[in-house]
Amino acid sequence: MQDILPKLYEYCDQHSTLFDPILPEIERATHLLTLSPRMISGHLQGSLLAMISKIISPECILEIGTFTGYSAICLAQGLRTGGHLITIEYDKENAAIASDFFEKSSFCESIRLYTGDAKNIIPDLNETFDLIFIDADKEAYATYYDMVIDKCRSGALILVDNVLWSGKVILEKKDKKTRWIDDFNQKISSDSRVESLILPIRDGINVIRKK
Numbered sequence: 001m002q003d004i005l006p007k008l009y010e011y012c013d014q015h016s017t018l019f020d021p022i023l024p025e026i027e028r029a030t031h032l033l034t035l036s037p038r039m040i041s042g043h044l045q046g047s048l049l050a051m052i053s054k055i056i057s058p059e060c061i062l063e064i065g066t067f068t069g070y071s072a073i074c075l076a077q078g079l080r081t082g083g084h085l086i087t088i089e090y091d092k093e094n095a096a097i098a099s100d101f102f103e104k105s106s107f108c109e110s111i112r113l114y115t116g117d118a119k120n121i122i123p124d125l126n127e128t129f130d131l132i133f134i135d136a137d138k139e140a141y142a143t144y145y146d147m148v149i150d151k152c153r154s155g156a157l158i159l160v161d162n163v164l165w166s167g168k169v170i171l172e173k174k175d176k177k178t179r180w181i182d183d184f185n186q187k188i189s190s191d192s193r194v195e196s197l198i199l200p201i202r203d204g205i206n207v208i209r210k211k
């Protein structure tokens with residue numbers, strides 16, 4: 001089974017909708033201009049984000065960790081008319097790349113990019129969110145969750161990336177980063193305010209629904 005997984009992922013890629021023609025451009029630029037292009041969501045995960053967003057038709061989305069803008073463009077696909085997406089990026093160079101793509105995209109009016117540490121920016125956001133994507137520094141996952149849970153409406157989804165940490169979460173001896181992720185997953189599964197489902201797509205996405 002392990003051997004056929006890459007081929008299965010390729011098959012899924014080939015048979016999943018490309019939700020926006022700008023996405024391959026962002027992917028190309030990310031490989032040319034950044035040092036860690038593997039951080040990008042990519043086609044399959046991006047299609048999942050777009051599909052979830054289209055299903056719930058959010059008015060207000062928050063993304064923590066913009067990178068070059070790929071996932072923001074995916075999440076924006078489902079925005080209802082007049083809705084908006086706030087995305088936060090710490091690194092100025094990444095933010096500049098994302099900003100150029102947002103300007104070029106059909107979402108230039110509806111995406112607001114904040115540059116800085118999300119931990120300083122989130123407390124000043126007064127929106128009530130329908131959809132949140134957490135994809136920034138892993139040690140702060142629990143902090144981000146605690147900061148945003150009361151800013152979510154009932155029924156909102158919080159999607160959290162990299163929750164399988166290359167499969168290391170099931171190892172008996174866990175390094176520091178793996179323990180952060182494992183502790184976060186434990187925290188979610190014992191929080192009675194939410195329901196959750198971990199999807200083993202790419203590096204694992206925790207789909208958390210506020211009751």
Ligand SMILES: C[S@@+](CC[C@H](N)C(=O)[O-])C[C@H]1O[C@@H](n2cnc3c(N)ncnc32)[C@H](O)[C@@H]1O
Pocket residue numbers: 039040041042064065066067068069070071072088089090091094116117118119135136137
């Ligand atoms: C894995 S990448 C995000 C990938 C992006 N969501 C995508 O799918 O294309 C994580 C990003 O979070 C940013 N980041 C890290 N710590 C942050 C913080 N404290 N506040 C805001 N952004 C942060 C990093 O600079 C990096 O660009």
